[in-house]
Amino acid sequence: MKKTDFLRFLSAFELSNTKISKILDIMAEDFSFEKFVNEDELEKVLHEDYFTIVKKANEKFLTAYIEKLNALDIKIITRADEDFPEKLLHVDDPPYYIFYKGDLSLLNDKCVAIVGTRMPSPYGITVTERFAKELALAGGVIVSGLAYGVDSIAHRKALEENGKTVAVLAGGFNNIYPQENYSLFCEIATKGLVLTEHRPDVKSVKYLFPQRNRIVAGISDALLITEAGAKSGTTITKDFALDYGVPIYAVPGNITSTKSEGTNALIASMQGICAIDPQSIIDDLGLVKKKKVSQQLSIDEALIVDKLKDACSDIDEIQLKTKLNINKLNSLLTTLEIKGIIKRLPGGLYSLS
Amino acid sequence: MLSKIHSYGLFGIDGFKVDVEVDISNGLPHFELVGLGDTAIKESKERVRAAIKNSGYSYPIKKITVNLAPADVKKMGPFYDLAIAVGIMTADPNCDIKGFTAKSAREFVILGELSLTGEVRPIKGLLPILISAQKQGYKNFIIPSANSNEASFISNVICYPVSTLEEVVKFVSKQMEIEPVKHQKFVSETQDSKNTLDFKYVKGQQRAKRALEIAAAGGHNVLMIGPPGSGKSMLAKCFPSILPDMTFDEALEVTKIHSVAGELDNQKGIVCMRPFRTPHHTATAVSLTGGGLHARPGEISLAHNGVLYLDEMPEYPRNCLEILRQPLEDGKITVARNAITVTYPANFTLIASMNPCPCGNYGSKTHECKCSPSMIHKYLSKISGPILDRIDIHVEVDSVTFDDLRGEALEESSAGIKQRVDKARKIQLNRFNGLKNFSNAKMSVPATKKFCVLDKECENLLQSAFSKLKLTARAHDRILRVARTIADLEGKENILPEHIAEAIAYRSLDRKYL
Numbered sequence: 001m002k003k004t005d006f007l008r009f010l011s012a013f014e015l016s017n018t019k020i021s022k023i024l025d026i027m028a029e030d031f032s033f034e035k036f037v038n039e040d041e042l043e044k045v046l047h048e049d050y051f052t053i054v055k056k057a058n059e060k061f062l063t064a065y066i067e068k069l070n071a072l073d074i075k076i077i078t079r080a081d082e083d084f085p086e087k088l089l090h091v092d093d094p095p096y097y098i099f100y101k102g103d104l105s106l107l108n109d110k111c112v113a114i115v116g117t118r119m120p121s122p123y124g125i126t127v128t129e130r131f132a133k134e135l136a137l138a139g140g141v142i143v144s145g146l147a148y149g150v151d152s153i154a155h156r157k158a159l160e161e162n163g164k165t166v167a168v169l170a171g172g173f174n175n176i177y178p179q180e181n182y183s184l185f186c187e188i189a190t191k192g193l194v195l196t197e198h199r200p201d202v203k204s205v206k207y208l209f210p211q212r213n214r215i216v217a218g219i220s221d222a223l224l225i226t227e228a229g230a231k232s233g234t235t236i237t238k239d240f241a242l243d244y245g246v247p248i249y250a251v252p253g254n255i256t257s258t259k260s261e262g263t264n265a266l267i268a269s270m271q272g273i274c275a276i277d278p279q280s281i282i283d284d285l286g287l288v289k290k291k292k293v294s295q296q297l298s299i300d301e302a303l304i305v306d307k308l309k310d311a312c313s314d315i316d317e318i319q320l321k322t323k324l325n326i327n328k329l330n331s332l333l334t335t336l337e338i339k340g341i342i343k344r345l346p347g348g349l350y351s352l353s
Numbered sequence: 354m355l356s357k358i359h360s361y362g363l364f365g366i367d368g369f370k371v372d373v374e375v376d377i378s379n380g381l382p383h384f385e386l387v388g389l390g391d392t393a394i395k396e397s398k399e400r401v402r403a404a405i406k407n408s409g410y411s412y413p414i415k416k417i418t419v420n421l422a423p424a425d426v427k428k429m430g431p432f433y434d435l436a437i438a439v440g441i442m443t444a445d446p447n448c449d450i451k452g453f454t455a456k457s458a459r460e461f462v463i464l465g466e467l468s469l470t471g472e473v474r475p476i477k478g479l480l481p482i483l484i485s486a487q488k489q490g491y492k493n494f495i496i497p498s499a500n501s502n503e504a505s506f507i508s509n510v511i512c513y514p515v516s517t518l519e520e521v522v523k524f525v526s527k528q529m530e531i532e533p534v535k536h537q538k539f540v541s542e543t544q545d546s547k548n549t550l551d552f553k554y555v556k557g558q559q560r561a562k563r564a565l566e567i568a569a570a571g572g573h574n575v576l577m578i579g580p581p582g583s584g585k586s587m588l589a590k591c592f593p594s595i596l597p598d599m600t601f602d603e604a605l606e607v608t609k610i611h612s613v614a615g616e617l618d619n620q621k622g623i624v625c626m627r628p629f630r631t632p633h634h635t636a637t638a639v640s641l642t643g644g645g646l647h648a649r650p651g652e653i654s655l656a657h658n659g660v661l662y663l664d665e666m667p668e669y670p671r672n673c674l675e676i677l678r679q680p681l682e683d684g685k686i687t688v689a690r691n692a693i694t695v696t697y698p699a700n701f702t703l704i705a706s707m708n709p710c711p712c713g714n715y716g717s718k719t720h721e722c723k724c725s726p727s728m729i730h731k732y733l734s735k736i737s738g739p740i741l742d743r744i745d746i747h748v749e750v751d752s753v754t755f756d757d758l759r760g761e762a763l764e765e766s767s768a769g770i771k772q773r774v775d776k777a778r779k780i781q782l783n784r785f786n787g788l789k790n791f792s793n794a795k796m797s798v799p800a801t802k803k804f805c806v807l808d809k810e811c812e813n814l815l816q817s818a819f820s821k822l823k824l825t826a827r828a829h830d831r832i833l834r835v836a837r838t839i840a841d842l843e844g845k846e847n848i849l850p851e852h853i854a855e856a857i858a859y860r861s862l863d864r865k866y867l
Binding site: 119122148180257258259314315316319327328330331332333334335337338340344345346347 | 559560562563580716717718722724726749751822850852
């Protein structure tokens with residue numbers, strides 16, 4: 001049996017990387033089931049799991065397992081395969097195998113991880129969308145973790161702009177967390193790439209998220225944090241990025257906002273590069289920005305766009321500034337939104353997109 | 354001797370004729386009342402006996418049998434006291450009052466409850482009885498004088514108000530004349546604009562006000578979403594002040610229900626203001642739909658032709674909200690109980706309000722939201738899709754800033770808004786002439802197709818809105834109806850792109866909210 005098939009076999013049992021490496025040492029280049037079954041050393045490594053695994057150590061089980069994955073349209077690639085993504089080998093505690101759906105070659109492009117709080121403020125939403133859009137348009141691959149908030153906004157924006165995006169899951173494919181993002185997951189699986197280290201039935205439990213973050217940081221060429229509070233899961237991703245030497249960009253926020261404490265601290269401690277313009281990241285990564293077609297606006301539309309330049313506002317504020325009739329304003333805002341020039345945020349706020 | 358008197362009973366909000374038959378024969382003194390009466394009717398035996406005695410007449414000490422025909426319909430309420438008393442007195446062979454016979458009493462439909470003193474007390478539901486009786490060809494009625502205001506709005510009937518049993522006896526035997534109730538003309542009323550509930554006192558909130566204006570004009574349901582203290586309740590309370598005037602037909606329908614429920618103001622006699630019902634969120638499903646032993650009308654029927662305001666909508670129990678589905682669609686509710694199955698009209702405008710999340714600050718510019726995404730999801734999902742589907746307008750209400758509150762900006766008064774609303778309603782009344790439909794919101798699917806014709810430009814706009822803004826399919830007809838109302842407010846014959854665009858702005862919950 002080939003090494004890659006042997007690793008596939010092991011992937012069915014959720015073993016830690018340490019155990020897998022010990023098993024590989026014991027097997028010493030002979031990856032047959034006979035040897036696996038007869039090797040007594042293995043019992044010391046696998047402990048209580050030993051008998052369950054040995055019982056299943058046969059061709060029949062392996063074929064059934066692979067067939068099951070195929071039925072779910074889940075592909076698996078192992079370190080023994082030639083086209084195993086180079087980037088994954090440089091991750092801390094590199095995985096022996098990866099389950100994925102979609103186009104694995106995306107990892108060869110310039111990847112930018114966009115992460116942040118699960119509950120972004122209107123400001124956080126605006127900047128996440130702006131950066132995700134510009135980076136996606138420039139051909140960057142947006143990497144994130146399919147979580148609530150910044151993660152899903154970044155994924156969605158990339159898809160909206162027909163850009164590429166990669167989602168790294170904490171659990172298996174049959175347990176998408178959060179469930180609300182299932183449709184987003186399906187969309188990324190067909191248009192981008194979703195990957196995880198875990199077999200399909202593994203639940204996304206708490207301790208798996210930091211492990212996921214190590215991959216997010218590892219496969220990216222840059223890490224962008226758009227909005228994060230002082231205590232945030234983002235800190236873990238940031239620490240991994242620091243280890244790997246991946247450049248960290250942080251979007252500065254209002255110093256009175258608790259939601260920007262984390263990003264502001266990053267900038268203050270010089271760990272993060274202050275990101276005020278997507279262009280700087282695009283330049284640093286050596287990407288080329290595509291020219292956008294400018295749209296014709298009516299006088300009133302231009303007036304609204306002008307008033308929204310400084311900050312997002314609610315409709316009463318826009319009305320005060322533009323002195324437009326409320327029914328006219330209502331319809332103008334919708335038209336601008338359809339044209340994709342402005343964006344409606346929760347709470348009835350509008351901002352430039 | 355036998356006598357037969359005409360009276361009327363109530364089934365739901367319709368009257369039905371009841372003949373009170375009394376037979377007096379020799380035998381042991383005994384009173385038997387048959388004809389499926391409820392407890393109130395069974396007890397009338399004691400009231401009638403005491404009332405006859407205390408009015409100075411003699412009560413026959415014989416075997417008395419009273420039958421309420423038809424015998425197969427359950428009868429409820431003390432409507433028949435007076436008729437039974439007259440029946441017993443006229444059937445008594447020893448009765449020596451000249452001209453007081455069953456035949457002369459049969460010229461009238463006799464209605465009223467008796468007290469032990471012989472006084473005639475008011476009854477609930479006189480108006481629906483009069484309307485039904487008039488349709489069946491009855492013209493002359495003897496009614497409790499306390500109900501005379503209610504009776505004064507029905508034309509083609511002659512109602513003689515009485516306050517005691519003695520008066521009835523004298524009137525029927527032609528010893529006394531009674532002035533019939535004078536016919537009154539219906540004048541619609543609006544919430545008094547002198548009080549504080551006027552839109553001129555609501556600062557800012559331009560979009561919400563505009564949304565309510567559209568809702569009032571087209572009868573659309575509204576859901577207001579906003580943080581606590583943003584003025585949602587205030588806006589809702591001001592809403593009746595811009596509602597269009599009730600037509601007489603509408604007023605009659607409303608009064609029927611209120612009369613049956615015993616909620617009618619006897620001084621006014623008719624409901625001349627559109628009802629504004631605000632059940633608390635501890636309300637039970639039955640109190641909303643109607644029910645109980647007598648299948649009484651519930652809050653949604655009492656809000657017929659008016660407004661049902663549900664404050665803090667997600668706090669209502671799920672079943673209370675789900676039962677609103679059918680009435681919101683059909684404009685009526687069928688209450689089925691053991692004894693009786695009744696269909697009540699329930700054609701109301703729903704105004705609901707809610708916070709965007711449990712803490713109330715989600716999406717706020719000034720306050721930070723403390724809720725987790727799953728908490729918000731859970732909160733929003735308390736209002737099911739089918740209910741949202743039936744609400745045409747979703748509008749976000751922002752918290753008011755200090756500048757808004759202190760600002761000197763003059764806000765438009767309710768009276769000004771009402772003028773536009775009335776104009777738009779008039780256009781709709783002409784449009785739906787003969788369709789038994791008063792508003793754009795209740796347009797059927799074929800009517801929507803017929804009256805909401807879009808030109809090419811509108812079609813394109815709608816199409817791009819659906820793809821760009823990710824609207825759900827259920828929004829389609831809602832947008833058309835709201836756009837129709839916006840066009841009516843401007844007096845435009847056709848729907849223009851700007852009307853569509855504005856209507857789309859009111860579908861915020863159809864989009865991805867988180």
